[in-house]
Amino acid sequence: MQVAKHVLEEELKLTINQRKTSITSVKKGVAYLGVIVWENKVTINPKRIKRFKDKIRELPPRNHSMNVETMIKRLNRVLRGWANYFRMANCKRKFSKLMQWIRRRLRMKQMREWKSWKTLFKVLRRNGYTGKYGKISMTRWRNSSCYLIHQTIPNKWFDETGLINLETYKTATPATVLRVILFTRSRIRGPYVRFCERDSVRGYPRTLPYSIICSLLVF
Numbered sequence: 001m002q003v004a005k006h007v008l009e010e011e012l013k014l015t016i017n018q019r020k021t022s023i024t025s026v027k028k029g030v031a032y033l034g035v036i037v038w039e040n041k042v043t044i045n046p047k048r049i050k051r052f053k054d055k056i057r058e059l060p061p062r063n064h065s066m067n068v069e070t071m072i073k074r075l076n077r078v079l080r081g082w083a084n085y086f087r088m089a090n091c092k093r094k095f096s097k098l099m100q101w102i103r104r105r106l107r108m109k110q111m112r113e114w115k116s117w118k119t120l121f122k123v124l125r126r127n128g129y130t131g132k133y134g135k136i137s138m139t140r141w142r143n144s145s146c147y148l149i150h151q152t153i154p155n156k157w158f159d160e161t162g163l164i165n166l167e168t169y170k171t172a173t174p175a176t177v178l179r180v181i182l183f184t185r186s187r188i189r190g191p192y193v194r195f196c197e198r199d200s201v202r203g204y205p206r207t208l209p210y211s212i213i214c215s216l217l218v219f
Contacts, residue, residue: 035089042089042172049094052082056102068110072163075102079164087171095166106163107153108144123152 004023008014024030030037034048059074079102083095114120117135124133129151136143143149159165 034086044086044089044091044094048086049098052078052098053101056105067113068106069161071106071109072158072161076162076164079166083164083166083169087169090172092167092171095169095171099166103155103158103163104144106158107149108141110153111138111144111149114138120148120152124148127152 005016008016027039031045034045036043036045055078056075059071059078111120114123115138117138120136120138121133133148136146136148
């Protein structure tokens with residue numbers, strides 16, 4: 001830590017936040033601007049995912065009087081910005097899981113609007129469903145993922161209504177991240193990189209500051 005502090009404060013004239021600064025490496029993961037930088041990939045910080053879910057919960061509560069179509073319009077504002085920022089990470093699966101959770105919340109909201117299983121069955125018959133079904137509660141969270149609800153409100157319905165689908169966003173892959181790291185290391189030449197490329201400076205080892213700066217410099 002003293003080595004990095006000397007380089008940043010004495011040579012580069014930067015101010016270090018003692019509370020947030022720590023020594024780490026890409027093998028352990030470097031948290032930076034909402035993502036975690038690893039040796040060959042970039043993932044979304046779990047804290048940011050939790051914050052995102054909390055915002056979704058506050059935006060359209062399941063028991064709110066707002067209809068589903070209006071909720072989708074308000075959701076899209078959040079989804080569009082969030083996806084455009086975090087698409088730089090290796091998050092294809094995470095985007096898919098988040099969409100499943102969002103659709104389930106919207107289905108639960110629609111169930112509460114129907115209030116009774118009778119309305120559900122009317123919609124099923126209108127959609128041409130001829131299978132067997134029984135009474136289900138419109139207020140239980142677990143029922144929002146049952147087969148009948150998916151038949152009534154399929155994923156296609158959300159696409160037609162205009163809900164932004166995170167699964168359609170092109171996200172980074174490990175190979176893409178590796179190419180960016182290699183390209184940036186070969187192109188950027190600043191005072192800090194020149195310092196790190198020296199075998200030793202005043203007895204300081206090369207590997208310690210190099211592992212810190214290259215991680216932060218690229219991302």
